[in-house]
């Protein structure tokens with residue numbers, strides 16, 4: 001039998017109301033010991049009812065509260081659950097929590113309520129992860145996708161795929177069990193079609209990984225350029241705060257500096273980098289190496305140029321190193337007397353004139369960034385679900401295995417081998433929804449949760 005857990009489920013700090021949640025077989029006993037009211041004891045309240053009363057610890061009244069009772073299995077965790085709505089502010093809730101702990105509950109671990117909801121079968125693993133995504137969503141789009149996943153959209157897609165693969169496997173294993181029966185060409189063809197469809201479904205899901213990453217982490221945008229052109233100043237101007245060090249000394253920024261900002265509703269992960277030149281010393285050399293890593297990961301590159309200076313071969317080299325990425329050439333320091341005119345050599349299709357110092361042109365830069373992102377160049381999915389990194393890891397393993405099975409099947413390989421690939425692929429798919437899952441993965445997922453969720 002599980003023990004009974006308790007935690008503060010609202011965020012700490014000033015607020016109208018805080019909620020202390022208690023869940024487990026003893027939740028009602030804990031509430032009976034802590035709650036005094038003319039309405040009687042919580043263990044006698046009907047499920048989904050809320051009553052006014054007081055919480056008292058060893059005879060001392062801590063607060064006037066509303067206490068809600070949810071009886072198993074109709075609660076968030078599917079266990080008996082009590083929610084004590086007390087006054088906000090860290091201390092009151094904290095004292096009520098200690099009172100619940102004294103009367104028999106233990107402090108919940110991060111995400112333990114949601115983990116119980118999963119272990120007790122009320123939600124699958126993708127829905128549990130959606131709870132966290134919902135809490136940490138920074139944009140409306142991320143919030144909408146998380147809400148869909150919580151409704152089970154992703155679960156149903158993965159489950160449909162899993163069933164399809166399970167059926168194919170059952171079919172093939174039937175032939176392995178009765179080797180004397182010759183597999184008919186029509187049957188082989190049907191197996192091939194089903195396998196092909198499963199591979200397509202997998203690919204479709206995997207194609208949403210990028211958007212999933214963008215929704216959670218933001219679109220990666222790199223700020224690059226020669227030393228002293230104003231990269232860090234631009235970073236700070238876009239963020240609206242003093243994040244990256246700015247000095248007149250070329251080579252100020254060494255390490256990459258990352259932060260997020262929302263531009264017209266899009267979450268952006270901006271990274272300021274070390275200025276590009278022939279490195280002077282080991283530190284700068286490492287900084288420039290990191291700049292190239294950031295560049296490789298970026299979807300959009302802000303290549304900053306200094307209009308008060310002439311173009312350098314390094315500028316051309318850097319543009320070339322960006323390859324086919326979406327580049328915006330940011331002509332900075334337009335408040336100074338200018339020498340640098342638009343450069344056809346840079347092939348600067350997207351160009352904007354700014355002064356990071358005065359703020360001139362920043363709005364045009366934001367508009368341009370938004371235009372590029374929403375033009376499809378950076379690509380958004382048509383599906384209403386977007387997988388996360390864990391799902392992508394499992395599904396790409398499944399993809400390799402299914403492709404192996406598909407090939408093996410089509411060239412008439414030993415069916416035992418085909419079925420082995422399928423079985424492993426099926427396991428990987430099942431790990432996405434948590435149908436099969438090990439403790440390690442669960443710990444890793446739920447440890448990222450906040451306490452009280």
Ligand SMILES: Nc1nc2c(ncn2[C@@H]2O[C@H](COP(=O)(O)OP(=O)(O)OP(=O)(O)O)[C@@H](O)[C@H]2O)c(=O)[nH]1
Nearest residue numbers: 227228229230231232233251252253275333356357
């Ligand atoms: N006049 C003027 N000065 C600017 C502008 N942007 C940056 N600066 C100045 O240029 C100098 C270098 O700015 P940073 O933002 O540190 O340049 P950086 O590209 O990050 O330089 P490194 O980190 O050394 O590669 C500082 O003195 C800034 O104040 C601008 O728009 N106009």
Ligand SMILES: [Mg+2]
Nearest residue numbers: 231232252253
């Ligand atoms: Mg800098």
